Amino acid sequence: MDLSYDRKQSTGYMVNLTARLMVRAIERRLTGGTAGPMPVFLALLNGDAQPQKELARSAAVEQPTMANTLNRMERDGLIERTPDPADGRSMLISLTKLGRQQAAQAMDAATTVNALALAALTPQERTQLLDMLQRLIGVLEQDGS
Amino acid sequence: MDLSYDRKQSTGYMVNLTARLMVRAIERRLTGGTAGPMPVFLALLNGDAQPQKELARSAAVEQPTMANTLNRMERDGLIERTPDPADGRSMLISLTKLGRQQAAQAMDAATTVNALALAALTPQERTQLLDMLQRLIGVLEQDGS
DNA sequence: CGCAGATATATAGCTTACTATGCATTTCAA
DNA sequence: TTGAAATGCATAGTAAGCTATATATCTGCG
DSSP states (O other): OOTHHHHHTOHHHHHHHHHHHHHHHHHHTSSSOOSTTHHHHHHHHTSOOEEHHHHHHHHTOOHHHHHHHHHHHHHTTSEEEEEOTTOTTOEEEEEOHHHHHHHHHHHHHHHHHHHHHHTTSOHHHHHHHHHHHHHHHHHHHHHHO | OOTHHHHHTOHHHHHHHHHHHHHHHHHHTSSSOOSTTHHHHHHHHTSOOEEHHHHHHHHTOOHHHHHHHHHHHHHTTSEEEEEOTTOTTOEEEEEOHHHHHHHHHHHHHHHHHHHHHHTTSOHHHHHHHHHHHHHHHHHHHHHHO
């Protein structure tokens, strides 16, 4: 009896493997960077400085996860933290010049990999896939709250 | 301009978020365990002892990742490592009694969460989703090799 | 005004993933 | 048969996710 059949029938296993492979495919296309900062890049590229809390919310990660990601990005010269004049508890995050350069490269890599992966699907299927994932996320978020 | 639209259109982001939510949903249903050992449970539940290499292959993780997972499982009394009589480099991995108990619980949790998530889809869509993920995995693995 | 509770961030500690590398054993070719 | 290459596992170090908890500031009520 071949158990590989069972794994391929498990949504959890398949979604997890797809996610890891996409991250690795993106990171292969980055020169020295990782995929972790990508949600931060996306949030800050077309706008003003944002507080950490908002970055965590838009990336859908917990606050300490975002704090650590921002620590690494600050260490690598990709972001700056400046105190929020309106709230002494809060720091406003903005991209440095180097950060904007890396962000552009990361967005290119993500676009390439998304296109690569989606080449395996018909245009109709691409829409369906996103729609189905949206619904899965909905019930899973409901379950968690 | 609302950037949340962009995130929801990104296959990478959506697949990644779905994967994290499924892991968390499973772990909420485990009493004191995590989801990391699940591929090992699946591989060892219905069969004989297997070498580490085979476990890494079936879980689709790198060898050091599996070695670390097995270290934690051994520490927690879930598996035993015995030398392979046929190959002095290799260790054969088998579940302990406690391991089989935890494996049963983990399989239950995974079944529950898979069913919960898939309740958001029609039966036809469930098949389509797995089929599409299979194809994404195919092109991504091709890209990586 | 002042204190209690809420809120924003930081830190500690764990898991699970990765790459790079080292060590021991096995295999194969000369 | 023996030495080089391949193979199986372990270890080191980093990233990115999580929970729990600490600290500092803000808000609002009495």
